[in-house]
Amino acid sequence: MSSSADAAPMHLRATGQHQVAPEVMRPIMEVENVDVYYGDFRAVSEVNLDFGLNEITALIGPSGCGKSTILRSLNRMNDLIEGARVEGEIRFHGENIYGKDVDPIEVRRRIGMVFQKPNPFPKSIYDNIAYGPRVTGMKVQSMDDLVEDSLTRAALWDEVKDKLKQSALGLSGGQQQRLCIARAISVRPDVILMDEPCASLDPIATMRIEDLMQELREHYTIVIVTHNMQQAARVADRTAFFTAQPSEGNGDRTGLLVEYGTTAQIFEDPQDKRTEDYISGRFG
Amino acid sequence: MISLQDSLAGAPTMPLKTGETPRERRPAPMIFLVVLWLSLLIAILSLLTLIVNIVLEGGSRFGLPLFTEYPASSPDRAGARPAILGSIWVIGVTAVLTIPVGVAAAVHLEEFADKKHWFNRVIELNVQNLAAVPSIIYGLLALAFLALIGVRDKNIVIGGALALSLLILPVIIIATREAIRAVPSEIRDGSLALGATRWQTTWRQVLPASVPGIATGSIIALSRALGEAAPLLLLGALVFVSFDPNGLLSGFTTLPIQIFNWTGRPQEGFHELAAAASIILLGLLLLMNGLAIYIRNRYQKRW
Amino acid sequence: MFAGRARPGEAVIKVVLRVAAAVAMVTTIGIVFALIVPAIGFFREVPIFDFLLGDRWAPRFADASFGVVPLVTATLWTTAIALLVSVPLGLGAALLLSEYATPGLRKTLKPILEILAGVPTVVYGFFALQFVQSTVFREWLRLDTGAFSVLAAGLVMGIMIIPTVASISEDAMSAVPMSLRQGSAALGANRMQTSLRVVFPAALSGIMAAIVLGISRAVGETMIVAIAAGSQARIVGGPLEQGQTMTGFIASAALGDSRVGSLEYNTLYAVGLLLFAITLTVNFISIRLVRRFRQAY
Numbered sequence: 081m082s083s084s085a086d087a088a089p090m091h092l093r094a095t096g097q098h099q100v101a102p103e104v105m106r107p108i109m110e111v112e113n114v115d116v117y118y119g120d121f122r123a124v125s126e127v128n129l130d131f132g133l134n135e136i137t138a139l140i141g142p143s144g145c146g147k148s149t150i151l152r153s154l155n156r157m158n159d160l161i162e163g164a165r166v167e168g169e170i171r172f173h174g175e176n177i178y179g180k181d182v183d184p185i186e187v188r189r190r191i192g193m194v195f196q197k198p199n200p201f202p203k204s205i206y207d208n209i210a211y212g213p214r215v216t217g218m219k220v221q222s223m224d225d226l227v228e229d230s231l232t233r234a235a236l237w238d239e240v241k242d243k244l245k246q247s248a249l250g251l252s253g254g255q256q257q258r259l260c261i262a263r264a265i266s267v268r269p270d271v272i273l274m275d276e277p278c279a280s281l282d283p284i285a286t287m288r289i290e291d292l293m294q295e296l297r298e299h300y301t302i303v304i305v306t307h308n309m310q311q312a313a314r315v316a317d318r319t320a321f322f323t324a325q326p327s328e329g330n331g332d333r334t335g336l337l338v339e340y341g342t343t344a345q346i347f348e349d350p351q352d353k354r355t356e357d358y359i360s361g362r363f364g
Numbered sequence: 365m366i367s368l369q370d371s372l373a374g375a376p377t378m379p380l381k382t383g384e385t386p387r388e389r390r391p392a393p394m395i396f397l398v399v400l401w402l403s404l405l406i407a408i409l410s411l412l413t414l415i416v417n418i419v420l421e422g423g424s425r426f427g428l429p430l431f432t433e434y435p436a437s438s439p440d441r442a443g444a445r446p447a448i449l450g451s452i453w454v455i456g457v458t459a460v461l462t463i464p465v466g467v468a469a470a471v472h473l474e475e476f477a478d479k480k481h482w483f484n485r486v487i488e489l490n491v492q493n494l495a496a497v498p499s500i501i502y503g504l505l506a507l508a509f510l511a512l513i514g515v516r517d518k519n520i521v522i523g524g525a526l527a528l529s530l531l532i533l534p535v536i537i538i539a540t541r542e543a544i545r546a547v548p549s550e551i552r553d554g555s556l557a558l559g560a561t562r563w564q565t566t567w568r569q570v571l572p573a574s575v576p577g578i579a580t581g582s583i584i585a586l587s588r589a590l591g592e593a594a595p596l597l598l599l600g601a602l603v604f605v606s607f608d609p610n611g612l613l614s615g616f617t618t619l620p621i622q623i624f625n626w627t628g629r630p631q632e633g634f635h636e637l638a639a640a641a642s643i644i645l646l647g648l649l650l651l652m653n654g655l656a657i658y659i660r661n662r663y664q665k666r667w
Numbered sequence: 668m669f670a671g672r673a674r675p676g677e678a679v680i681k682v683v684l685r686v687a688a689a690v691a692m693v694t695t696i697g698i699v700f701a702l703i704v705p706a707i708g709f710f711r712e713v714p715i716f717d718f719l720l721g722d723r724w725a726p727r728f729a730d731a732s733f734g735v736v737p738l739v740t741a742t743l744w745t746t747a748i749a750l751l752v753s754v755p756l757g758l759g760a761a762l763l764l765s766e767y768a769t770p771g772l773r774k775t776l777k778p779i780l781e782i783l784a785g786v787p788t789v790v791y792g793f794f795a796l797q798f799v800q801s802t803v804f805r806e807w808l809r810l811d812t813g814a815f816s817v818l819a820a821g822l823v824m825g826i827m828i829i830p831t832v833a834s835i836s837e838d839a840m841s842a843v844p845m846s847l848r849q850g851s852a853a854l855g856a857n858r859m860q861t862s863l864r865v866v867f868p869a870a871l872s873g874i875m876a877a878i879v880l881g882i883s884r885a886v887g888e889t890m891i892v893a894i895a896a897g898s899q900a901r902i903v904g905g906p907l908e909q910g911q912t913m914t915g916f917i918a919s920a921a922l923g924d925s926r927v928g929s930l931e932y933n934t935l936y937a938v939g940l941l942l943f944a945i946t947l948t949v950n951f952i953s954i955r956l957v958r959r960f961r962q963a964y
Contacts, residue, residue, distance in 0.1 A: 157557060162479070175669065182669040189559025190669075199550035201569055212558035215568065260554065267558055393859040400767065403759025404776065407833075410826045411783050417798045418790065468687035476684060489954075490691045496880065496950040497943065498887025500914050501698060503921070504939045508701035511927045530694050537691065563677045584785075591787025594889035594914070598921040620789040620890075627793045627894055635797055642790045649785050657778050 105132035105318075108301050109154065109191075109271060114168035116149050116158065122327060123149045124335040127168075129320055131271070136293060136302045138312035138343065141322035142358070146335020147305045150322075151273050154303065155191035156184040172271075189216050192264035196276040198256035200248035200263075205231075205240050208248045208259055212267040226266060233299075234262035235292050254285025258292065265300075272296065274304040278311065290315050309359055312343065319346040321355045418646065422639025430640050434606045435622070439633025444641045446605045447622035450521070453609045454618055455590050457525035458532070463582050465529075466536030467571075473537070474544040475566050495534040502531045503595030510599070519600040522612040527595040532585040539581020543574035576663035580656045587652040591645060593620035619645045702943055705928075705936035712930055718937065724900035724916075726934050733934065735941065737900045741910030744817040744903045745824060745892055746885040752825025753881055757832025758874065764833070765840035766862045777834075784830035792894030795823035800895060810907060815897035818906035824891050828881045835880060839873020840866050876956035883949040887942065889914040913942050 107130040116124040124146035131137050139147040149158070156177060158164040169176045177187045189212075201208050209227045213220050220226050227244070231237040236258040240251070248259055257277055264272055274293075278286040293302055293315050306312050312319050320340040324333040339352045350356040387393070425439075433443025469487075477484040506527035510518045547570050555565040571578075601621045609616040617625075619641055626638035710718070713733045721734015760780065764773050800819035804810045812818075843866050851861040867874070897909025898919055911919070916938055925931040 155557065157553065160553075160556065177669065179669075185556075185559050185561050186669040188557050193553075193557035195550060195553060195557075197550055199548070199554040201551060201554065202573055211555070211568070212560070215555070215558065215560035215564040263554070263558065387855070387857040390857075393857050396859040396862075397763075397767065400759045400763035403756040404763055404780075406756055407760060407783060407826065407829045408779055411779070411786070413798070414786065414790070414794045417794060421797065465687045465690055468684045469691060472681075472684035472688040476681060477688070484688070487688050487691050490695050492954055493947065493950055494691060494694060496883050496946060496953070497698065498883075498889065498914065498946055500887065500889045500917055501702075501939060501943050501946075504917070504936060505694075505698050505701045507921075508705070508936075509697065533691065533694070561674060561677060563680055587785060591785070591789070593787070593789045594893075594918060597889075597893075597918050600921070602922060620787050623787075623789045623793060624890065624894065627789070627796065635793075638793055639797075642787075642793060645787055646790060649787065650782065653778070653782060653785050657781075 105130060105135070107131060108133040108173065109303075110169075110171045111150070111154075112169045112171070114150070114153065114166060114170060116146070116153050117163075117165045117167070118161065119163040121332055122334050124322075125327075127337045129337060129340055131301055131303055132318065133301055134297055134299070135317040136297055136304065136315055138316035138319045139303065139305045139322060140307075140309060140312050140319060140358075141335075141338075142324060143307075144333055144335065145322035145324045147320075147322045148275055149335065151275055151303060151305050154271075154273055155193055156187045157193060159184050189267050190269055191271045191273060192267065192269035193273045194257070194260050194264055194275065194277045196279045198253055198260050198280070200251070200256050200259055202247065202249060204245045205248045205251070205259060206244040208263050209266050212263060216267055218267065230262040230266040231259075233265050233296065234258045235288065235295070236262055252285070254281050254288060257281060257285070257289060261289075261292065261296075265296075269300070271301045271303065274302060276305055276307060279307065286311070309347075313347050316343045319343045321346060321350075321352075321358065323354055323358070415646070418639045418642045422636055422641070422643050425633075425636045425640035426643050430637070430644070435604060435625075439631055439637055442626075442634075442637055444619060444622050444637075444644070446608055447617050447619045447641070448644070450601075450605065450609050450616035451590060451618040451620075453521050453614070453616060454524045454528065454596075455586055457521060457612065458528045458589050459582070459586055461525055461529040462533055462536055462585070463578075466533050466582075466585075467540050467578060469533075470537045470540035470544060471566060471571070474541050475562065475570065491534045491537050494530075495538060498594075499531055499592055500594040500598065502527050503598030505530065506595060507598050517615070519603060519615050520613050521609055521616050523599050524596050524601060524616060524618070527599065528589040528592060531592065531595060532589050535585040535588065536578075536582055539585065540574065540578050543577025543581065544570055546577060547573045576659050580660045583652050583656040583659075587649050587656075590652070591620055591649060593618070593624055596621055597624070698943065702936050702940040705933040706940040708928065709930065709933035709937040712933075713937075722902060724911075726920075726931065731930075733937075735913070735938065737902045738911060738913045738916050738938065740903045741817060741892075741896060741900075741915070742886060742912040744906065744910060745821040745888075745896055745912055746882060748818060748821025748906060749825040749828055749885040750878070750881060752822055753828035753832050753885075754878055756825075757829045757877070757881070758836055760829065760833040761837040761840060761874075761877075762862055762867075765837045766858060766866060780830045780833055783826065784834075786827070788827070788888060788890035789894070791823050791827050792820075792891045795819045795891055795895035799823055804907075812907040813897075813909055815895055815909035816907050817896050817903055817910050820892045820894075820896035821906070823895070824885055824888055827888070827891070828884055831884055832877045832881045835877035836870065836874040839870035839877070842873070843869045872956045872959045876953045879949055879953040879956065883946045883953070886949070887914060887946050889918050893918040913938050917942075 109131040111127055111129040114127045115122055127150055139151060141147050152158045153166050154170060158166060166178055170178060172191065201211060206227055209230050210223050213223065213226060228237060231240060236255060239255060248256065251259060278289050281289065290311065296302060304316065318341065321338045322335050323338050324335050327334040339346060339350060339355045346355060347359055350359065430443050431448065432445055433441060434445055436442040473484065473487065506523055507518065510523050515523065551569050551573065552565055555569045596618060601617050602625055603617065605615060605617040623638045623641045623645065626634040626641065718733050718735055720736065721732060722736045723732040723734045724737045725732045764776060768776065799822060800816055804812055804816065804819060847865050847869060848861050851865045892912045892915045896912060896915055898911055898915065899909060900911040900916065903910035917935055920935050
C-alpha cells in the first residue's frame, strides 16, 4: 500500500482491521474460465476467480458488467432462466458444480443466497426459517432450537422471539432481510451469496446487515454483489472489479473481470487504469 | 437552483385567465361524458329491468312448494325440487372433475412446461380456443362420446357433468394461470435457493399463495356451468323427472333446463314458475359471484 | 458430494401434470372428430353445395331439403342486432371506466357489469320472450310481430355481450401507456380529445379483438335464440320476423330423440361443424389481434 495510495478518495480507503486478508487464501470455490450465455448473447466472458474460506468477497462494477450473473451461476440459480448456459468450471471444495450427475438442488442447499429485495414467504417468522430444513429433508432434533439458533446468528432473535407465529410480512425491511439471512443459514450452507442485500434498505438497516456479515464470516464464506463501493471497502476482504465491454460484431456488451485482489490493494493500489477510474469516480 | 420567483420573472404575454369556458367544460366534452355514462347506465338499467321483471312475474310462485314439489301437469302443483337437486349433483360432480385437472394443467403450463416446446405451444393455443367454443358444441361432443362408449341412457348425472367440465376447464386453467403468475418470482427464487425442488416450491409456496385466485376463478367457472343449459339439452335433460337424482348414473334435470321447459309451455302459470325458478338461479349466481368478489378483494395483492 | 436424492415422486407428479394439460388437447381433437365423422355421413347423402347454398331448410319433411341458408340468415340477423347494441354501449362503458372513472368507482361498476355477464342465458331468453317481445313490442309499442322475433333475441343478446366487449376493450385501453395521455394533455387536449384521438387508436387492435369475440359469442349463443327467435327455419327478411338460427336448430333437433347414425342425427353435426368452423375462424382472428396489441407496448 505505497505509491498510489492516493488513487482512491479518502472515504473509499479500506479501513478496519478485518480487511487484513491472509496472504495465502484457502479457496473454497474456484471459478475457472467461465463464460455465461443467455441464448446467443454472451453476458460474461473468461472469468477466473477464487473465493477464500471464511472470507468476504465483494463483486463490484458498473451496471451490466455481469457481477450478478456470475453470482447467480455460483449456485446454479441461472439454470432457472431459459436459455442460460455456463461454460467453464466452477468448483466447490474441488468438485465441479456443473459436472455430470450433480444435483442443482443440492448445490443450492450448500450455497445459500440472499436477494436484493427481501423476499420473506407469506408465512409466519417461524415457518420461514423452518421451511428450508423441511423441504430439504434435514434431520433436525429440535426445530425450535434450529429456528432460535438461525435467528440468533442473524441477530434477529431478540427482536422477534415474542412474535414467532406472526407473519413475516409485518417486519420492517431491514428485519425482513435479516430474516432472509437467517433463512439462508437454516439449511447449514458453507457459502452465502448476497445480491445487493442492502439495495432497498436505509442506512441504519444497512449498517446492521454489514455488522452481521462480519459476525457471519466466522462460520461462512460470503460473496456479495454491491453497487456501493463504500460498502465493499467496509466489509470485504477481497474485491473483484468487473466492467462491461462492447463485444466484437454486434453492439452487445459483455462483462469481464478486470482486476481481483485484496480490498486494500484494489482500493489503494489498483493495477488497472479502468479500476482506478471507477473507484475514483472518473468512470463515465 | 432556479427559484419559483425566477421562473415567473418574465410575465406571460397572454393572460392565463382567458375568460372562456374551461376546455373540459365545453359542450362537446360534456356531451361526450354524458354519452359514456349513458352507455353504462343502459347496461345497468337493463339488468335492473330484468331482475324487477323476473321478481314481479315470479314472486307469487316463489315459496316453499317451489323447493319441495315435483314437476306436474298443473302449474299449481308443480315445483322444481328435482331440478334443484339435479343442479347440485351435476355442479358438484363437475367441480370434483374439473378443478384438480384444471389446476394441474395450469401448474404444468406455468411452472414446468418448456414454453418453446411444440406440445406446450399447441396446448396454449388450444386452451385459448376452447374458451371461445360455443357451449352447445360441448353438448355435441358429450353426445358423440356417450354414443361411442355405448351408453343408451344419455341423460345421466356423469354425462352432464362431463359436458360441463369440458366447457369450463379452459376457464379454470386460464384463471389459475393468472393466479400463479401473480406470485412474485422472488418467492420462487427464495425457495429454490434454499434447496427446495421445483415441485416443493410449487406445492408449498406458489399454490398456497394462489389459492384466492384459484378459488375466485373456480367459483366463477362453476357459476357459469350452473347457469348453462345448451349442452345438457343435447343430452336429453329435458325430460319429465319426477324423482330425486341419487347417483352418478341417475337421470336428472337442472334448474336452467326446468326454466326452459316452463318458458315453452303455453299456460301463464308455468311462465310464473319459470320466473320463480329464475329467482332461485339468479340468487345462487349472485351469491357465488359475491363470494368470488369477496375472496378476490379480501385476499389478493399481499405483495 | 452433490449426488441428488432420488425423487421418483416428483417424476410421477410431472407426468400427471402433463397429462392434465393434455386434456385440453384431447378435448379439441375429440370435438373435431365428434363433429367430422357424422358430418361425413351427412355429406354422403347431401351434396355439400346443396347444404351451403340451398335456401330451403326442411330436414324433417317428407321431401326433405337441407339448404342451410335460412339458418345462416337468422344467425346473421341476431348477431348483427346484438353487435349494434353491444359494440357502442360496451365501448362507451369501457372508455368511461378506463379514462374517467376513479379507482373506487371502477371497483364498484365493474362487478355490476360482470353480473350482467353472469346471468344465465335461459333467464335472458325468458326475459326476451316474455318481457321484450310480448310486453314491450306487442303490448306497449303495438308492433306488427308474432310471438317471436329476431329483434327481441338480438337485443337481449346484445345486452348479454356488453360486458365481454367492455372488459376486453377496457384492458386494451388501460394498457395504453400513461405517458401518451400525459403527452396529449401537455399539448392542451381535453380528456375527450385524448380519449378519442390517442387512447382509442392506440387500443384499436384490442378493441377489434373485443368486437370479434363478441361476434363469436353471438354466433354461438343458443338458449336466447332457442326461446325467443322462433323455430321456423326460413329466410329472415326483417327484424320483426321470426327465424331459426344454427344453434336454435341444434337445440330444437336435440329435443327429438334421433337414432345415432341416422340422417337426422348427422344433420345435427353438419350444422355443428359449420358453427364450429365459423367460431374457430372468428376466434383465430381475435387471438391474432390481441397478440398485435400486446406487442405494441
